[in-house]
Amino acid sequence: MTNKTKEKKPTRRDFLYITTAVFGATGAAAVAWPLIDQLNPDASVSALSSVETDISSIPEGGSLKIAWRGKPVFIRRRTKEEIEIAEKEDNENLPDPQNDADRVKNKEWLVVVGVCTHLGCIPIADKGDFGGWFCPCHGSHYDISGRIRKGPAPTNLEVPPYEFVNENIIKIG
Amino acid sequence: MNHDYEYTPGNAFTKWLDKRLPLIRFADENLLSFPTPKNLNYFWTFGFILTLCLVTQIITGIVLAMHYTPHVLMAFDSIEHIMRDVNYGWLIRYIHANGASMFFLAVFIHMFRGLYYGSYKEPREILWILGVVIFLLMIITAFMGYVLVWGQMSFWGATVITNLVGAIPLVGESILTLLLGGFSVDNPTLNRFFSLHYLLPFVIFGVVILHIWALHVTGNNNPTGISVKNTNDTISFHPYYTVKDLFAYVVFLLMFAYFIFYNPNILGHPDNYIEADAMVTPAHIVPEWYLLPFYAILRAVPDKLMGVLLMFGSIVVLFFLPWLDTMKVKSARYRPTYKIFYFTFLLTCFLLGYLGGQAPEGLYLFLSRVCTIYYFAFFLVVMPILSRYEKPSPMPIGISNSAINTDLGTDKNPALSINN
Numbered sequence: 001m002t003n004k005t006k007e008k009k010p011t012r013r014d015f016l017y018i019t020t021a022v023f024g025a026t027g028a029a030a031v032a033w034p035l036i037d038q039l040n041p042d043a044s045v046s047a048l049s050s051v052e053t054d055i056s057s058i059p060e061g062g063s064l065k066i067a068w069r070g071k072p073v074f075i076r077r078r079t080k081e082e083i084e085i086a087e088k089e090d091n092e093n094l095p096d097p098q099n100d101a102d103r104v105k106n107k108e109w110l111v112v113v114g115v116c117t118h119l120g121c122i123p124i125a126d127k128g129d130f131g132g133w134f135c136p137c138h139g140s141h142y143d144i145s146g147r148i149r150k151g152p153a154p155t156n157l158e159v160p161p162y163e164f165v166n167e168n169i170i171k172i173g
Numbered sequence: 174m175n176h177d178y179e180y181t182p183g184n185a186f187t188k189w190l191d192k193r194l195p196l197i198r199f200a201d202e203n204l205l206s207f208p209t210p211k212n213l214n215y216f217w218t219f220g221f222i223l224t225l226c227l228v229t230q231i232i233t234g235i236v237l238a239m240h241y242t243p244h245v246l247m248a249f250d251s252i253e254h255i256m257r258d259v260n261y262g263w264l265i266r267y268i269h270a271n272g273a274s275m276f277f278l279a280v281f282i283h284m285f286r287g288l289y290y291g292s293y294k295e296p297r298e299i300l301w302i303l304g305v306v307i308f309l310l311m312i313i314t315a316f317m318g319y320v321l322v323w324g325q326m327s328f329w330g331a332t333v334i335t336n337l338v339g340a341i342p343l344v345g346e347s348i349l350t351l352l353l354g355g356f357s358v359d360n361p362t363l364n365r366f367f368s369l370h371y372l373l374p375f376v377i378f379g380v381v382i383l384h385i386w387a388l389h390v391t392g393n394n395n396p397t398g399i400s401v402k403n404t405n406d407t408i409s410f411h412p413y414y415t416v417k418d419l420f421a422y423v424v425f426l427l428m429f430a431y432f433i434f435y436n437p438n439i440l441g442h443p444d445n446y447i448e449a450d451a452m453v454t455p456a457h458i459v460p461e462w463y464l465l466p467f468y469a470i471l472r473a474v475p476d477k478l479m480g481v482l483l484m485f486g487s488i489v490v491l492f493f494l495p496w497l498d499t500m501k502v503k504s505a506r507y508r509p510t511y512k513i514f515y516f517t518f519l520l521t522c523f524l525l526g527y528l529g530g531q532a533p534e535g536l537y538l539f540l541s542r543v544c545t546i547y548y549f550a551f552f553l554v555v556m557p558i559l560s561r562y563e564k565p566s567p568m569p570i571g572i573s574n575s576a577i578n579t580d581l582g583t584d585k586n587p588a589l590s591i592n593n
Binding site: 036039040041042045049065067069070071072115118119120121122136137138139152153154 | 329332333335336337339350351352354355356357358359361365451452453454456457458472475476477480532533534
């Protein structure tokens with residue numbers, strides 16, 4: 001066999017090289033995946049991803065901070081005035097536009113994850129320029145609907161999945 | 174490197190060994206008779222100091238790991254157990270904690286020395302790049318080690334820094350969850366940080382070996398930046414530089430000892446003596462002092478993603494230094510204009526360090542922005558422009574010959590053959 005024909009026609013050896021490489025790469029990927037996926041949340045972490053809380057004791061204008069997935073969740077019972085302000089400010093120039101009505105299931109109750117969307121600190125209630133929350137770490141201001149109004153945070157406070165089990169109980173997650 | 178001297182085994186055993194595993198020959202060529210420029214100043218002792226810093230951290234770290242418990246319920250208490258119950262535990266922990274600060278102090282001096290004397294320039298590009306890799310690994314290792322204490326600053330520092338990853342578009346959140354092993358910094362995070370904090374120093378050790386290997390291929394730069402021409406320019410590493418390095422190390426240890434014995438907590442943050450609480454954020458989150466300049470850059474930008482990119486960019490830009498500064502003259506000694514920009518840059522870095530510890534508002538924020546702009550401009554604008562237009566001042570012909578070289582900008586002077 002001359003060199004020329006060798007170049008043109010794949011040999012049995014080429015076939016062996018390629019199949020071996022593909023087989024090896026598949027094997028390596030199959031071994032790599034468990035090693036990477038073990039870093040993801042395990043079953044015990046995922047199991048904690050829903051909590052139920054009694055909210056009957058919260059007065060109007062009061063709020064409760066509970067832990068969900070290791071993060072705080074703010075449950076706030078808003079006053080009539082606060083609801084009015086939140087709805088009126090739908091028309092303000094918002095960095096992350098969202099209507100107050102889209103952020104609540106029941107106007108009276110605002111439920112948001114209490115983690116600043118900038119770098120994960122916990123905002124302080126009843127502080128800041130917009131009557132809602134203020135993050136002390138890098139100065140983000142949120143309004144009474146948990147919407148970002150001023151500062152480096154890119155988005156509004158996250159609304160977790162939740163439902164009212166009955167009048168007194170809320171289930172988060 | 175050319176050297177006239179060659180190791181010859183002295184007795185029958187070393188002869189036998191030399192043919193099978195030339196260990197003594199290797200040590201002799203690299204540690205004892207290694208030809209070193211004779212004009213190195215004390216800024217050149219920091220490589221040696223840094224190696225010993227790494228060894229100190231590894232030894233104290235292995236000991237601390239014998240008493241530490243990487244679990245969210247016990248980590249903070251086990252640190253207090255080390256401080257109060259373990260024999261000399263307070264000493265070992267204070268050495269380890271302050272040792273990290275000393276390590277960074279030494280590495281900053283080491284890097285600024287390289288920046289001043291042009292040690293990153295041809296043919297030492299790989300040497301410099303390996304150094305930046307070590308620096309990056311040091312930052313990651315130090316950050317993870319700080320989290321292990323599981324105080325308030327540990328926890329919230331970890332939260333803020335890992336959240337930087339979340340700024341990446343599309344995949345950021347998934348990577349963040351993968352990194353944390355949960356939806357927030359918690360036990361899985363602490364466990365993996367402990368595992369990696371134990372591993373990475375040995376990775377650093379490996380890269381240090383490559384770093385020293387690269388150094389021994391090209392040989393040391395020196396304060397003149399002029400290449401070594403012949404054996405007149407060099408002296409053997411031992412005893413000349415072993416003694417000089419050891420002396421510098423002893424002085425360095427004196428300062429280290431001051432922190433350990435007289436002011437062990439001055440470089441830390443008091444909030445880290447409060448156990449981590451996922452429900453309460455401290456009013457003012459600051460990283461350790463050695464990360465403050467990078468933190469200042471992060472906060473100087475109003476946009477989350479841009480802030481993160483610039484912060485990482487401030488280290489990534491160092492990788493490209495050999496190709497940003499192409500001026501043939503290495504040492505700032507003979508670069509009057511570069512020298513001015515260099516010292517302004519040094520001042521900027523100090524200022525960024527100060528600003529990183531202040532609240533990001535008003536004048537502080539404005540200054541952070543000015544400094545951030547200069548930080549990048551120094552590398553991306555000043556260096557390339559100076560490389561083209563700066564006129565170097567007169568240079569000597571060689572390390573051993575102080576006669577002025579008339580052929581500026583090159584150290585390959587034909588006049589040399591006359592001197593030899």
